[in-house]
Amino acid sequence: MNTLTSIKAAPSPLELGRFADEATPLIRNCWYVAGFADEISRDIISRRLLGIDIALYRTLAGEAVAVRNRCPHRSFPLAKGKLDGDTLVCGYHGMQFDPSGRCVNMPSMPLVPTNANVRSFPLAERGPIVWIWMGEADHADEALVPETPWLADPAWKSVRGQYHIKTDYVTMHENLLDQTHFPFLHPGTVGTPEYARSKLDVRRDGDVIVIDRALRDAAPPGIYGVPMQLMDKKVDRFSEARFVSPALHTAYASVVDRADASGEPKTYRFNITHLLTPETNGTIHYWWFNTRDERLDDAEADAFLLAASEAAYLEDVDALEWISEVITSDIEPQFDLNFAADKPGLLMRRALFELAEAETSPALTAKD
Amino acid sequence: MNTLTSIKAAPSPLELGRFADEATPLIRNCWYVAGFADEISRDIISRRLLGIDIALYRTLAGEAVAVRNRCPHRSFPLAKGKLDGDTLVCGYHGMQFDPSGRCVNMPSMPLVPTNANVRSFPLAERGPIVWIWMGEADHADEALVPETPWLADPAWKSVRGQYHIKTDYVTMHENLLDQTHFPFLHPGTVGTPEYARSKLDVRRDGDVIVIDRALRDAAPPGIYGVPMQLMDKKVDRFSEARFVSPALHTAYASVVDRADASGEPKTYRFNITHLLTPETNGTIHYWWFNTRDERLDDAEADAFLLAASEAAYLEDVDALEWISEVITSDIEPQFDLNFAADKPGLLMRRALFELAEAETSPALTAKD
Amino acid sequence: MNTLTSIKAAPSPLELGRFADEATPLIRNCWYVAGFADEISRDIISRRLLGIDIALYRTLAGEAVAVRNRCPHRSFPLAKGKLDGDTLVCGYHGMQFDPSGRCVNMPSMPLVPTNANVRSFPLAERGPIVWIWMGEADHADEALVPETPWLADPAWKSVRGQYHIKTDYVTMHENLLDQTHFPFLHPGTVGTPEYARSKLDVRRDGDVIVIDRALRDAAPPGIYGVPMQLMDKKVDRFSEARFVSPALHTAYASVVDRADASGEPKTYRFNITHLLTPETNGTIHYWWFNTRDERLDDAEADAFLLAASEAAYLEDVDALEWISEVITSDIEPQFDLNFAADKPGLLMRRALFELAEAETSPALTAKD
The missing domain is CATH 2.102.10.10 (Rieske [2Fe-2S] iron-sulphur domain)
Structure with a gap:
């Protein structure tokens, strides 16, 4: 468990210089999404x-x-x-x-x-x-393509969508790693009140940032509870969110019904795949999949998950475009304050900064 | 009386440098309008x-x-x-x-x-x-809020409006201090032919610029004569226009009917309140009131004054936006010529320049 | 005959520096079109x-x-x-x-x-x-106005049009001097397959670039063959294209029916007048005339020639605007490759560069 309360509100300019933002050079040596097949x-x-x-x-x-x-x-x-x-x-x-x-x-x-x-x-x-x-063609190694097997596995079922967003991909990754905004920006879908101050386990593992969270004996969030018909139950909830690469954020959510109709525990899994390709430093292509392993042939569940995902992700799109407009048009620059809950985003910004720094270093451009 | 004929047509670059224009830093320590209440x-x-x-x-x-x-x-x-x-x-x-x-x-x-x-x-x-x-919060003195009591006095009645204008506030203030454009830009409303070359008394009083004008035994301008039902009479006309602050220009107009139905002289007063807040160096928020002390309950007078004011002020908006477009897009800069009638505007530009200079001086920024 | 095969694909940067492009200063001392009369x-x-x-x-x-x-x-x-x-x-x-x-x-x-x-x-x-x-008024010599007598001669008949194009005039001139694009960009009008690799005679004569081409016993191009009712015949075709000045490109086309109804040879002439005035370095005003010396009173020929010209020239407009967008928005500059068929355009770019260089030299600005 790692709930920092002591990240200081105003980071020193020196430290800020080590975190990626919208001006950081894009990372080229990475597999990005070109499009849906x-x-x-x-x-x-x-x-x-x-x-x-x-x-x-x-x-x-x-x-x-x-x-x-x-x-x-x-x-x-x-x-x-x-x-x-x-x-x-x-x-x-x-x-x-x-x-x-x-x-x-x-x-x-x-x-x-x-x-x-x-x-x-x-x-x-x-x-x-x-x-x-x-990136450089001789660095293109297919073994590095991120693995998302659930997207092609008949045991799973997806709804999906895509948006063009006028924001930078760093801010979008931070938004995806940040669950404390759910109750405020997404009150009607994924946000339940306990998200704002829930305890997180955050870690950096190489260039991957991982957040784990567990919540027992709680109300299910509407976006999963309604289509799985669990709203009248208390469930255990587990979630893991991963910044996998500049191109990919995955979230794995589980909702456990401790005793289903047969009296057995039953787990409902949802894998959310967020795919980001910077169009420019300030705009991104965004594709997403919401994939589940239960009620695969339930057209009503499809329709509900599609509508709820679109609603929630459009709330993110709006918020991020508003913020981008503020940052772009304001005549007085602002150094945003950071709080404990921003740790996942800051770890990601640090990782992105290091990737960008490594890529623009003489060693790599010399292709040694 | 002060009708200069000798302001030279081409001011020296040195002198130009002492007059405010669209590039002059905005003056922050001033009460501006945030909005209609x-x-x-x-x-x-x-x-x-x-x-x-x-x-x-x-x-x-x-x-x-x-x-x-x-x-x-x-x-x-x-x-x-x-x-x-x-x-x-x-x-x-x-x-x-x-x-x-x-x-x-x-x-x-x-x-x-x-x-x-x-x-x-x-x-x-x-x-x-x-x-x-x-501006700096510790300089905010409510005693400095400009006084416009006629806007809240039941003995007066206002029509009002607001526009967003793509021009700089310096050019707009110059336009408000300039009555020689009335017969050409506003022939249908406030412009009567004698405006073009009428004699003015112009003075600078601290940071305030004042223009006085009197015209005796003349036809009333349509904008006031029609709603006050004076078009078949000759009247005496008095007007004072004031650049009060970067945020405010007021015009006080009087139309005197020397003998009304009862045989007594009767004065009709109109206070015009022009309120300007720079949005940026090149765009402004503009609010205006046209306020009178006669025929307060005359709905037809309201409607006429509203329509005539809107027509005249939109002519200003169009002209200033056209000029701004010329200045912005032209590849050959032009040093505009100045004539005697431009004296009020030049005094105002000088005052604004000095205000800006004082505000950006080390003494003030050190908050002594 | 001059069909180069050896202009090297990648010109040296030094050489490139001697060819006009969209950044070259506009040439001012030249008669340009202000408008149709x-x-x-x-x-x-x-x-x-x-x-x-x-x-x-x-x-x-x-x-x-x-x-x-x-x-x-x-x-x-x-x-x-x-x-x-x-x-x-x-x-x-x-x-x-x-x-x-x-x-x-x-x-x-x-x-x-x-x-x-x-x-x-x-x-x-x-x-x-x-x-x-x-340009400089004292260099304005009416003897330098380009001659286009066919536009005012009753023995000729014109259709005409005008467009505003978001491209630079150098690229437009190159397009007009380049006939190898006809079969690909204009397959439905002026493009016949033999254009792609037809032999050209190219020469520079002072600041004028001239291309001559002859094609004997060939099918007529639809744009001329249809309105002149020659599509069932083989004809001889002659064409000359001239970069006359920064403002003017003229093309003279002849279609010769070796034996008309009376058994005599008959020549149909078409003069195409392309008039370009840079609006800015990146946009142009474009006027054109398609003028013929036969079937002057044939309204169907008028309508056909107007429609076909508009179709072909709009294909050029589209292509040049797409290219301009590519060049403007791309983050990686590209040095375009040149092939033998690009010689006319390169000669024109060289001539324009020299004109611009002469105009910006101290000698001229001193008006010697």
């Missing part, structure tokens, strides 16, 4: 990821492809072109690129120009998610 | 004043309260929160502030954190106006 | 040309007038004023200017102020076009 098809789309505009499509065999959305000849956005088989054809002069980004034809030239390629990006498709590596 | 209620509103976003509400006892619209914890805009009695509750983590800005509860903390306050601003309510002091 | 009337309009906002109107005698759209007194946009005979009256204080820009009245002043003028710009009207000189 079913967003990527034979219709080319474009999406800005970590500041770089990317064109996304699938080959005839169904393999997802990502290349920079800018022709190396006259900067035409390639996503406005078309596909000819597996080849991407620029809409301006017909220059053609294979899925690796290699130029295979320039109609105005008798020979294929060498060294006229477009940068391609490694992708890894896992269930409903296509991951992309925006 | 009836804009501030139990529904929290926010408004940016001198660059700082302010949350405004009333206590249960009806006292107006102003605090910075930014929670000191995570920068959430407090106006998006709610009121719990007289306490302002942040919508993100439930942090609570009393009307003085002192934190009285942080739900995630067992004890109330000290030194976690939000800045509050002195207010002074006078009739239909709530004034705010944006 | 029938856009300028007794209703004052304003238009930003080379960064400077201009007010345009006609005198009672019909002569076009251009002055800076900013009163020298308080920066009011003069186009919001009105005309009094040939005199432009400012809408703010009634200051009056004659067509040469000289102040002829300031109502608040007993005497006309000297040296209170607004800058006027030389104009030259030629058929449907009013040309303007934005």
Whole structure:
């Protein structure tokens, strides 16, 4: 147990300098989400990821492809072109690129120009998610793709959604690690009063931040109690929230009915997958899944969980965009105060800062 | 009498440097309007004043309260929160502030954190106006609140309005001190031809600029002649216009019917109150009252004065926004020419410049 | 014949520095289009040309007038004023200017102020076009106005249009000199497959770039073949495209029917006039004429040529705006690759660079 009461309210500027914020360089050597798998098809789309505009499509065999959305000849956005088989054809002069980004034809030239390629990006498709590596290509290791097996497992059932948010991903990660806002920002869904001052176990494990919480013999939160038909019971609740990487926050929630109809204890599990890809330093693409292991074929549960998740996450979107607007437009900078409950967020900011620092150090850029 | 003909057309750059313009620092130690009294209620509103976003509400006892619209914890805009009695509750983590800005509860903390306050601003309510002091709190002297007793006196009757204008407040003050534009910008309302070259008495009295003008045996201007039913008469007209402070311009107009139905002379007085609060250096909040001491219960006069005032002031708004757009977008800066009739505006620009200079001098910032 | 295959794909930065791009200073000493002649009337309009906002109107005698759209007194946009005979009256204080820009009245002043003028710009009207000189007035030589006699000759017939484009004029000129994009960007109108790799004769002649192309015994392009009723024939095609000045690109196309109904050869000529005036470094005003010497009274030909031209030029507008957006928003600059077919555009960029360099050299600014 670790309920600090002594993190001082005004951190020294020196310490602040060691925590990531919206100005910290984005971390490139990381698997991020490029999109839901079913967003990527034979219709080319474009999406800005970590500041770089990317064109996304699938080959005839169904393999997802990502290349920079800018022709190396006259900067035409390639996503406005078309596909000819597996080849991407620029809409301006017909220059053609294979899925690796290699130029295979320039109609105005008798020979294929060498060294006229477009940068391609490694992708890894896992269930409903296509991951992309925006860093140095020779560091792209598929073993590092975060594991989210519940998203592709028939023993689990998901509802899902996506938003574009005008905030920075650091603030969004802090929001996801912070449960003390639930009763105030989400009173109608996930917030129950005891969240504000519940005891947390917080730890940093490498670059991962983990929060554990247990609550016994309590009312279930509406978002899970209603669709699982547990609102008339007291339950035990366990939750773990994890900052896994710059791209991923996962929350594992369990609601335990100590004696179900058969008299046996029964556990209802919910895995919440929050996927963040910075579009720029100040805007993010956000995809989420709310996945459960009970009542899989219950369409009413689907509808309830979808509506409740959308309501809660839109409350976060609104709050974070309001805060971003305050920070951006205010003429007097403010050093936000920190309290004990902010420890998970501060640990995450420290981890992100160290990742950014390592990435911009000479050692890495020299690719040693 | 003071009709200069010799202010030279092209002032030297040195002299220009001594006149306020849109780039001059805003003057903070001054009472500005925060809003009409009836804009501030139990529904929290926010408004940016001198660059700082302010949350405004009333206590249960009806006292107006102003605090910075930014929670000191995570920068959430407090106006998006709610009121719990007289306490302002942040919508993100439930942090609570009393009307003085002192934190009285942080739900995630067992004890109330000290030194976690939000800045509050002195207010002074006078009739239909709530004034705010944006400067150093220990300089806030209610004796300095400008006096506008006619706005709360039952012997007078007002129509009123408010606009947001995309211009700087210096240019707006100059426009208010300038009557030579009336026949050209306001031909249908306040402009009568003799305004363009009428003789003015202009003087600077401390930081106040005063213009006096008298016109005997003339046609009344439509804006006053029509509602007072004087258009078939010749009248004597007297007017005084005053730059009172960065926040206030007042105009006192009298129309004298030398012999009314009873054969006696009768004076119709109109006090025009122009209230300006810079939102930023380039935008202003503008409130106005057109107040008279005759025909108080005449609804037709109300309607006419309201419509004519709105028409005239919107002509000013349009003109000033066009000018601001020209100045902002032009690639070739221009040093505007000055003529004799610009003397009131130049005196005001000089006074504003000196106020700004005094405020940014070391002596004041050291709070001696 | 000059089909380079050896322009290297990656030009050295040093060489790049000698080619104009969107950041190159605009060339001021040049006749540009101010508008179609029938856009300028007794209703004052304003238009930003080379960064400077201009007010345009006609005198009672019909002569076009251009002055800076900013009163020298308080920066009011003069186009919001009105005309009094040939005199432009400012809408703010009634200051009056004659067509040469000289102040002829300031109502608040007993005497006309000297040296209170607004800058006027030389104009030259030629058929449907009013040309303007934005450079030093004493360099404005009407002999330098580009000749486009077909626009005013009854033996020719035009359709025409105009667009505002969010791109720089250098990129637009390059697009006009580049015919290898026709089959890809304009497949439905001017693009026939042989354009992509057709042989060109390219030459620079002073500051003029000329491209010649001949194609014998070929299918006519739809845009000309359909309205001239030649689609069932093989024709000889000749075309010349000319970068004439920063303001003008002309294309001369001929389609030769070797044996018409009477058995004689017959030539159909089309002159395409592309007129570009930079609004700013990143936006342009664009006017075009498609002018022919056959079937002058054929309303169906008019309608077809208008629709086909609009379709093709809007494809250019879209492409160039997409490219401009890519270049503006991308966080990683790109040095575009150049191929043999880019030679005309590169010669034009070199000529524009030299013009800009000459204009910003000390010799010229000293007006020697």
